[in-house]
Amino acid sequence: FANTSEQDWDLVVKVHLKGTYCCTMPVWKWMKDNGKPGTIIMTSSTSGLYGNFGQSNYGAAKAGIYGFMRVLSIEGRKYGIRVMGLAPGAFTRMTSDLPGFRDKEPDAMALPENIAPGVLYMASDLAADHTGKVLGVSSRGVREIKMVQTDGFQPGRPYTAQDVAEHAAEVFFPAAAEKTAASA
Structure with a gap:
């Protein structure tokens, strides 16, 4: 992060988050104005959904796409517009130079x-019952990626930082669960 200039930050956010907005807005408007239900698929990334070292600008933009997708999926229900996200894990020109991929034949x-x-699948009627979801697709398989929350604790009164600390086991997921999610 410390080596990312503000100009680089703005450029990456503009390409990924604003680019998604600019591609989505005319399609959304056309579907809504013409009463044409359909599906919009946005591309996020596990770098934004789980985090990835050295990619704060890219991860923030891709996480923003998740939030954008979730809100539009709620708004779209009224118009029959489904909105879904894709978090692909593919061997491409962008990933071919990453550690672990360099000088290796890609997994088919x-x-x-x-x-x-x-x-x-997401674009077809096979997914007609789904909206607001992210499909993670990679060599590890196909899975839904989502934000979750714990049950937390209900203090029933103004609470202190100490109260949060005393209920940490209820507030936070166990560390083992976080490691499992991040490696998925």
């Missing part, structure tokens, strides 16, 4: 053509 399941069936 990590090729973009093996991400496409997940996108086709």
Whole structure:
């Protein structure tokens, strides 16, 4: 993060988050104004959904897409517009130079053509009952990625930081659960 200039930050957010807005807005408007239900699929990233070292600007933009997708999925129900997200894990020109991929033959399941069936599913009537969800598709399989919350604690009165500390086991997920989610 410390090596990211404000100009680089703005550029990455503009490309990913504003770019998603600019592609979505005319489609959304057309569907809504013409009474044409349909599906909008936005591309997020596990870098934004789980976090990834050294990608604060990219991760923030991709996490913003998640929030944008969730809100539009709620608004879209009224118009029959489904909005879903994709968090692909594919071997591409962008990922081919990352540690662990360099100078290696890609896993056949990590090729973009093996991400496409997940996108086709989301766009089809097969997913008609789903909106506001993110599909993670990679060589590790197909899965839903979502934000979750614990039951927390209900103090029933103004509470202190000490009260939060005393109820930490109720407020936070166990560390083992966080590690499992981050490695998914």
